[in-house]
Amino acid sequence: MTQDSQPMLEIRQVSKNFGGLSAVKEVNLSINKGEIFALLGGSGCGKTTLLRMLAGFEIPSAGAIFIDGEDISQIPPHKRPVNMMFQSYALFPHMSVAQNVAFGLKQEKNKLSKPEIAKKVLELLTLVRMQDFAQRKPDQLSGGQRQRVALARSLAKKPKVLLLDEPMGALDKKLRSQMQLEVVDIIESVGVTCVMVTHDQEEAMTMANRISVMHDGEIMQVGTPSEIYEFPNSRHTAEFIGSVNIFDATVTQLEADYTRLSCADLHVPIQVEAGVNAPLGSSLGIAVRPEKITMSQEKPELTDNWLTGMVEDIAYLGGHSVYYVKLASGKRVMTIGTNNDRHEQKVTWEDTVYLYWSITSAVVLYR
Amino acid sequence: MSWGRKSVISVPYLWLTLFFLAPFVIVFKISFSEMDYAIPPYTDLFTWADEQLTLTLNLGNYAYLFTDDLYIRAYLSSIRIAAIATIICLFVAYPIAYVIARAPSATRNALLMLVILPSWTSFLIRIYAWVGILKNNGLINNFLMWLGIIDQPIAMLNTEFAVYVGIVYAYLPFMVLPLYTNLMKLDNSLLEAASDLGAPPWKVFLTVTLPLSKAGMIAGSMLVFIPSVGEFIIPDMLGGAETLMIGKVLWQEFFNNRDWPVASAVAIVMLLLLLLPITLFHRYQARELEN
Numbered sequence: 001m002t003q004d005s006q007p008m009l010e011i012r013q014v015s016k017n018f019g020g021l022s023a024v025k026e027v028n029l030s031i032n033k034g035e036i037f038a039l040l041g042g043s044g045c046g047k048t049t050l051l052r053m054l055a056g057f058e059i060p061s062a063g064a065i066f067i068d069g070e071d072i073s074q075i076p077p078h079k080r081p082v083n084m085m086f087q088s089y090a091l092f093p094h095m096s097v098a099q100n101v102a103f104g105l106k107q108e109k110n111k112l113s114k115p116e117i118a119k120k121v122l123e124l125l126t127l128v129r130m131q132d133f134a135q136r137k138p139d140q141l142s143g144g145q146r147q148r149v150a151l152a153r154s155l156a157k158k159p160k161v162l163l164l165d166e167p168m169g170a171l172d173k174k175l176r177s178q179m180q181l182e183v184v185d186i187i188e189s190v191g192v193t194c195v196m197v198t199h200d201q202e203e204a205m206t207m208a209n210r211i212s213v214m215h216d217g218e219i220m221q222v223g224t225p226s227e228i229y230e231f232p233n234s235r236h237t238a239e240f241i242g243s244v245n246i247f248d249a250t251v252t253q254l255e256a257d258y259t260r261l262s263c264a265d266l267h268v269p270i271q272v273e274a275g276v277n278a279p280l281g282s283s284l285g286i287a288v289r290p291e292k293i294t295m296s297q298e299k300p301e302l303t304d305n306w307l308t309g310m311v312e313d314i315a316y317l318g319g320h321s322v323y324y325v326k327l328a329s330g331k332r333v334m335t336i337g338t339n340n341d342r343h344e345q346k347v348t349w350e351d352t353v354y355l356y357w358s359i360t361s362a363v364v365l366y367r
Numbered sequence: 368m369s370w371g372r373k374s375v376i377s378v379p380y381l382w383l384t385l386f387f388l389a390p391f392v393i394v395f396k397i398s399f400s401e402m403d404y405a406i407p408p409y410t411d412l413f414t415w416a417d418e419q420l421t422l423t424l425n426l427g428n429y430a431y432l433f434t435d436d437l438y439i440r441a442y443l444s445s446i447r448i449a450a451i452a453t454i455i456c457l458f459v460a461y462p463i464a465y466v467i468a469r470a471p472s473a474t475r476n477a478l479l480m481l482v483i484l485p486s487w488t489s490f491l492i493r494i495y496a497w498v499g500i501l502k503n504n505g506l507i508n509n510f511l512m513w514l515g516i517i518d519q520p521i522a523m524l525n526t527e528f529a530v531y532v533g534i535v536y537a538y539l540p541f542m543v544l545p546l547y548t549n550l551m552k553l554d555n556s557l558l559e560a561a562s563d564l565g566a567p568p569w570k571v572f573l574t575v576t577l578p579l580s581k582a583g584m585i586a587g588s589m590l591v592f593i594p595s596v597g598e599f600i601i602p603d604m605l606g607g608a609e610t611l612m613i614g615k616v617l618w619q620e621f622f623n624n625r626d627w628p629v630a631s632a633v634a635i636v637m638l639l640l641l642l643l644p645i646t647l648f649h650r651y652q653a654r655e656l657e658n
Contacts, residue, residue: 078566079565090559104564104565
């Protein structure tokens with residue numbers, strides 16, 4: 001990944017309105033060459049509209065899109081150096097696998113000769129391990145095979161930017177995790193810049209180098225998967241990516257290297273590392289991921305960051321269990337325990353437990 | 368099979384037997400008899416005399432069809448006119464169906480209604496209206512002469528051209544509806560994919576839309592072609608004396624010559640001629656369903 005050169009794809013102040021509704025609001029993004037970038041968000045967050053504007057199926061209401069420095073906002077889809085793998089794959093049902101892959105090559109201005117196209121199609125099909133299926137029709141293929149063909153077809157013209165619309169949306173769960181890695185391998189071997197849209201955070205985290213979390217037409221946060229997970233900048237992002245416990249707290253002591261907050265759910269103060277960027281007395285959200293919380297049946301020897309409650313529910317998931325602990329205040333806190341003993345589950349329903357976490361585990365949420 | 372299922376299936380079978388098979392058998396039977404001045408005007412196939420049951424099959428009616436070239440010419444010209452009319456119909460109906468299928472759903476139903484609405488009036492009246500439009504002192508000629516584009520009326524009525532106008536007009540909904548249903552099913556993402564891969568709009572149409580609407584084109588063409596071949600009212604009212612179509616010949620045999628046996632033979636041969644495209648159509652449909 002090269003950070004120095006100019007971005008391959010730049011989205012500047014792009015908005016899109018449908019009638020009176022604004023689907024995308026003043027989005028700014030800059031995507032580097034060779035990067036796999038994920039637009040992540042729930043349905044109706046504007047991620048698909050943004051992707052369709054990159055492909056040219058929608059024209060931005062405001063703003064501009066640059067690919068390799070060139071403004072493509074007004075260029076029709078068939079003239080853009082961009083190719084898309086559709087969610088439904090959109091393979092042409094009346095053409096064979098080879099014809100599907102060759103379709104884009106046949107549209108080029110300086111068209112290759114027939115044997116050259118055939119050679120290129122074979123290369124592409126070999127890349128996605130579908131060379132033995134060249135003469136099949138799309139309806140004779142399984143879901144995973146169709147996806148490989150769709151990928152080969154969208155790579156055929158060597159696009160400057162490859163767009164993936166919910167790439168694993170049509171696959172079952174088991175195949176999904178296998179294809180995620182395979183698709184990433186292929187994309188990286190070709191070295192194409194890639195923008196994908198997904199609602200599945202696991203998929204985004206597995207496949208992408210960087211993720212942008214979208215909500216209500218706006219970009220909430222952009223970062224690497226671990227930045228997004230460990231340092232969410234808003235309640236929405238924290239809750240959208242993985243599970244999280246959020247405590248509403250008030251700043252009571254503000255120092256340069258730590259901050260203390262009071263929270264109605266805890267008998268003791270909450271302490272977070274570094275001084276927060278808010279005055280004394282302001283209310284903030286404190287987010288603690290379930291796996292960062294330790295559960296014990298003995299009272300911890302701590303002055304801060306612990307609470308007590310009763311185990312209300314246990315979700316046994318095999319490798320680990322999720323414990324829902326009900327506090328005196330009525331709040332439910334989620335924690336995870338690894339099941340490393342086959343015979344003994346130490347904590348059970350109705351048990352009184354103590355939960356605690358380290359000073360570095362909590363994240364301060366300002367909005 | 369349970370009794371209940373049998374009885375449900377039997378309804379359409381009964382219907383077809385009563386209203387399709389029985390009339391066909393009667394016509395088929397008449398085609399082997401001889402003309403007679405009696406009521407009905409043909410001889411019986413079976414005669415009972417001297418304790419002998421005789422079956423008389425007269426193949427003369429069929430042989431006769433091939434001796435007089437009027438019939439062969441009428442068949443060929445019917446097929447030609449129906450084929451040309453079907454092709455024109457396809458070219459007129461395709462853009463209509465395409466626009467309706469692409470229209471927003473609110474307008475779509477209104478547009479469909481406009482296609483179907485004319486068929487709510489009597490077929491005869493609608494064709495008769497074309498006489499008024501096409502005749503020498505009809506709407507078109509009067510309008511063109513008023514504009515000064517022509518000073519002599521163009522002869523349109525009683526020409527083959529008028530027959531094409533009539534058939535295309537009358538059978539257009541039968542072409543539009545199957546095409547519309549077909550184009551409605553067309554997945555928009557396929558069109559987007561083609562354009563994404565670099566195909567300009569006209570090429571998207573030629574390489575994706577057109578091949579994928581083949582089934583609709585075939586269905587519509589069959590629905591127009593088959594009834595057009597035997598069409599009587601349109602050639603009779605608009606085509607005049609020089610337009611030769613088998614429907615008119617059939618009418619003349621039945622009502623002018625009162626030669627029911629030859630008329631029946633004409634009808635049977637026409638059915639056989641139409642059987643070929645119908646079977647091809649069904650075979651194609653069956654293959655499409657398999658896929």
